[in-house]
Amino acid sequence: MENSIIQVQGVSKIFGGLTAVNNVDLEVSKGSIYSIIGPNGAGKTTLFNCISGFYIPEHGTVLFQGEALNGRSTDAICSLGLSRTYQNIRLFSNLTAIENVMVGQHPRLRENWMDAVLNTKRCRQEEKISVAEGYKWLEFVGLSEFANAISGSLPYGAQRRLEIARALSSNPVLLLLDEPTAGMNPQETLEMTALIRSLRDQFNITIILIEHDMHVVMGISDQIAVLDFGNKIAEGKPAEIQKNERVIEAYLGPGGAALANKYRRKKAS
Amino acid sequence: MKNSIRQSIRTGVTFGIVHIFFILIAFNSMISVLIAKLSGIKNPGEIPAPKFYIAFTLLMGLWIGIAALNKKHSLSVGKKLLLSFTTSLTTGLMAGVLDVLLAIILVNKVFIRDFLTVLSFDFIKATLFGMTPVMGTIVTVLCFVAAGVAGGALTILNRTEAVQKFWKNIISWFKKQIEKIQYLSRGKYHLFWQIGGISLLALVAILLPMQWGSYWNYVFGTVGLYVILGLGLNIIVGLSGQLVLGYIAFFAIGAYTMALLNAPEPHNLMWGFWPALLLGVLLSALSGLLLGLPIMRLRGDYLAIVTLGFGEIIRILLKSDVLTNFTGGPRGIQNIKGPMFFGIPFNSEVDFVYLIFAGVILAGFVYNRLKQSRTGRAWLSIREDETVARATGVDTIKYKLLALAIGAAFAGLAGGIYASRNQFTGPDEHALMASINVLSLIIVGGMGNIPGTILGAFTLKGLPEILREFANFRLLAFGALLVFMMLSRPDGLIPSSRPKYDPPTEPAPEIDKKEATHGK
């Protein structure tokens, strides 16, 4: 793929006796929405952690815009333009919403402690920028009225959106979203789906998504990869994945493909 | 109702244990002495007249009666008084049993002072109010009960509508006055009032030290130094979340730098106050960095013990004979020369208070600027969730080291001034207790904000000085106060609040594209 933004090559992650991710290859093209699905425990978040630098894979490499990510610290990776959200929301709960987003801008800014003490021009400018950008991203996710609220006290859906705003404020080119619609009702899910799509449409951010909600996945993904027990068992467009027997069996168990076919035929008739 | 009675008895037993404890540490004597002094007797001696002991018992009873009605029961007045009665009777009976035991000891002349040091025969006699054992016991129980019921009655009275309204009026009066002041400082002539207010404060700050004598200058100076220490530790613990227990080591480095460069022994370098102060600050900052290097990978509580160890290492090294030639050994360093200001000696006690004030203002200013900056937010993110902060682009190692260095620098500043003021410093001044004191004051005062640190410094350092009456019991009260504060107000006396940011009214400046890389 020429305009691939990230290439995962042969990545394996082994914990003691357990191989959580086994020799997985992925390639995501720039500006696309790529979903990773699979039953619980398939190794999706572990793969995310390998890509974003939280884990160091035992085998394989990750190439992000041509640069190898292996062994880099997570802050270096963030500086390269890769941001992520987390399966269990991890905000800076005692800080306000806008402060969370302002921290997200950290790698873009240059003000250091001496600037702060001496109140230099750079300090004054960057503070203004921080606040402005903070409000901009909060508005984008629809949270600007909660800007000064303590983020830990926000409702669940708002916290998820805030986490995304924080990830966006470093102006990433690649965004990893870990189960962004988890725990949401249908209305919130629709809004989140629209948000994700607009990220790609408006800002040209490439998105890799871990999701369980098949409506979301099938609705917005350009490409889907399916993991099961650490192996990639299928990859392709949504329509292909839906019909893939191995995928169905991964979710429904052995014999599941036949079952699915039976019901599909029944529906057709 | 039965439940309430049972609860009352339990409360009574608790208070009974407290009362017995008070007797065994001669707290009743101390309170009696206090009451005696308050009533005008100049020299009551260690064991004043029995009537003051009765007063103590009555006060205890009163307290118990009030505490018995802690929960807002919806019971009738009579039943409430019954609760107070029950509680104070329980305590009274326990006190009575104690009195009987004490009487037995007295009568049989058992020399129990080896066991429990306060129980001299005079003391026991006084605790029994100078009466015969039987009378003393009965009077004790009666006092408890009477005062208990009175306390209950007082509480009931306090909760009546009329009294509650009275308190509400007073509180709203105070609130109105504060609003008036706030209005003035923000209203039409706000600049005038602000300048006026600051000038007044400055005038007080300048004139007061000249008026109120050495003792208060010393106390306020010490409080000021502790404020500087508190702010420095706040950067390390409060902002960046690193639990450092050996903080006083940096203070020691600042103090010893000042001492070694300005005392005739052991080196007779006499570099002068200001260069030594600056060097002390730099050396402290450097040692903060050095301490940071091995601890970067450590989790919170491992961090605590390693930093505690570091503090102890510094103290032991300073105290040992090994380095005596360099550091002056266990005796410390004396005759440290004071500061000069453009050739004029600046070392009177009043000058030092000014110096410390200046230090506090400097520290406060730097702290405030840092807290509300990109650096401060980076620190806070590290405190909240270090792993995620790192993934959000914050170089956590750099910022943790920075916090340590700057926090240590504050301590170095305080140490240098301290050594110069006291004209002496020695290894025993830089012990673990001092680190604990600073940590306690920022947590009790309210971690992370300046008014909290100031209040904490006053409470934990100033108050004990003011309450010298309580001599022996100061530390006991200190310990109890710490526990009590954590149980009731864990956020501190002045909890920190997050800053508020208003939406921008004008378009923000563009990030300078040249610099618009992902900086660190």
Added chain:
Amino acid sequence: MNDPAPLPLVPKGDNNLNTDTAVMKKQKKGSKLLKLLRPALGVVVLLYILFRLYQVLIVQHEYGADTWTRLLISGLIIGGVYALIAIGYTLVYGILFMINFAHGEVMMFGAYAALYSFWGFKLINIPGKETNFLNAYPVIAIILAFLIGMTVSATLGYFLEKIAYRPLRKAPRLVPLISAIGASIFLQNAAQLLFSPQLRDVTNPDILRRGVGWTIVINGNDVILPYTGVFTFILSIILLITLFILVQKSKLGRAMRAVALDKKTAALMGVDVDNTISRTFIISGALAGAAGVMWGIHNGLVYYYVGFIPGIKAFTAAVLGGIGNIPGAMVGGLLLGIVESMGPAALGINFQLKDVLSFVILIIVLTFRPSGLLGEVLSEEKV
């Protein structure tokens, strides 16, 4: 919304674009050097230690085998005491993730209990026999002293948890720590006010007099294996093993381990969390009390802050072994005792610096193994 211009990527050689000041450059370099620093430092430290050992043991040969034996003996004895106290810290930390700063004071009250027990027994005169209770029935006296000491300390531990820690279970980490510090200060001063600041001598029963013991001849010199020391050490080991069996095999032990791993799930499985925690404090208090009694018997001096320094040392030992890890506490305690005792001599440094040595060892161990010797190797944090 306007399309914000995508920021340019950081080109290779990005360091050139950062016009940092000299100070920041130093810090940046520090960050980068850190990775190389650790192994280099390790090699340096190891070489230095070997060099000093070589100097002292082979070149100068200052101390004979008899001195080393003496040092080893005292090291093991104090190590056993440290281990007992360290287990208390580790039990509490494992279950509540808090440092029980007041643990040293719990030990101190145990020591006072021993002091007063023996003192009281001495006062009881047995009709018909020449001597007093203490020396007439020394074994019973000693057993009673231990029971009293352990009960006092266990009770103290129980109330400490109930009053100062239980209400703070959900608070951020610093709050119970300050509460513990406050409790520690309170207990120390309460002891001082109750029992006077005087240093007190513990009167042992005659069969267990301090300073005497079996004599071994090594290198032509007499080395004493003190009765009190042997007694202390053996009892420590017995208690440690008993505790280990308790934690591994008994129902309470299982409950403790369950609560330590996951409080909520343990509660869901029917474990009474509050009760288990209380009992943990009771056990840890009892062990500290035993340590206090042993201290009184072997060291002889009891005073109101006798628990403070052993408390810190024991906590260091627990961290050294890996906090939360029971065998770790035992190993850490014994190791610390030996290092303290033999270390200064072995490395040819002044005995005054033995505490410095202990802390330096701690720092070195934690630098290379941040979770302690036997501690769980903290794998990468799961997100």
